[in-house]
Amino acid sequence: RQNVFLLLLLLSGISGGRTLSLNGLPATGNVTENSSAHVLVHTFHVTLSPSPSEVVSGYPLIINSNPLTAAFRIDPGAPHTYTEVVTTGDPDLDYETMPHSFELQIYVQDTAGASDLQILTVQIIDVNEPPVFHGNLADQSKRTAWKQ
Numbered sequence: 001r002q003n004v005f006l007l008l009l010l011l012s013g014i015s016g017g018r019t020l021s022l023n024g025l026p027a028t029g030n031v032t033e034n035s036s037a038h039v040l041v042h043t044f045h046v047t048l049s050p051s052p053s054e055v056v057s058g059y060p061l062i063i064n065s066n067p068l069t070a071a072f073r074i075d076p077g078a079p080h081t082y083t084e085v086v087t088t089g090d091p092d093l094d095y096e097t098m099p100h101s102f103e104l105q106i107y108v109q110d111t112a113g114a115s116d117l118q119i120l121t122v123q124i125i126d127v128n129e130p131p132v133f134h135g136n137l138a139d140q141s142k143r144t145a146w147k148q
C-alpha cells in the first residue's frame, strides 16, 4: 500500500514539474485608436511550478499576431512573472484604416522545458473624429438666422 502511495507522489511530482502557465490569459484587452506608445493593453502573470525553473530570458513573447502587426509588445516585469502588453505607437492604430481586432499569440518557456501559449485579443476602440463643418451647414444656419 505504501508503494502505491509513493508511486502516486512520484507521478504528481513529475506532472507538477511540467507546469508553467500564463495566468490572466486568454483575455480581451481594449485600446483606443491613435494611442501613443506605452499604453497598457493587458496585464498577466507567469506561474512557475515548482520553483527551481525560471522563465527563459526573452520570454514571454508575442510570437505571432493575426493580422500581423508591430503595434504591440510585451514589457516584462521583474522577475518575468508580472507582465504587461503595451502599445508601441508604431504603426499608429487608426480605427478607420486598421483592422479593429488583433489576436496576439503569447508564448512562454521555462528552463525545465515547459511552455504555454495563450491568445490575447486586442480590440481597437473608435474615437469620434473632431467634427468638420462644411459650407452647407454654415450657410443653412445663416439662412435660418435671416428668416427669423
Ligand SMILES: *[C@@H]1O[C@H](CO)[C@@H](O)[C@H](O)[C@H]1NC(C)=O
Pocket (backbone or CB within 6 Å): 028, 029, 030, 123
Ligand atoms: C473591452 O470591451 C468589451 C466590449 O467592447 C467589454 O466587454 C470588455 O469587458 C472590455 N474589456 C476590458 C478589459 O475593458
Ligand SMILES: *[C@@H]1O[C@H](CO)[C@@H](O)[C@H](O)[C@H]1NC(C)=O
Pocket (backbone or CB within 6 Å): 033, 034, 092, 094, 095, 127, 128, 129, 130
Ligand atoms: C487617428 O489618426 C488618423 C491618421 O493620422 C487620423 O486620420 C484620424 O483622424 C485620427 N483619429 C482621431 C480620433 O484622432
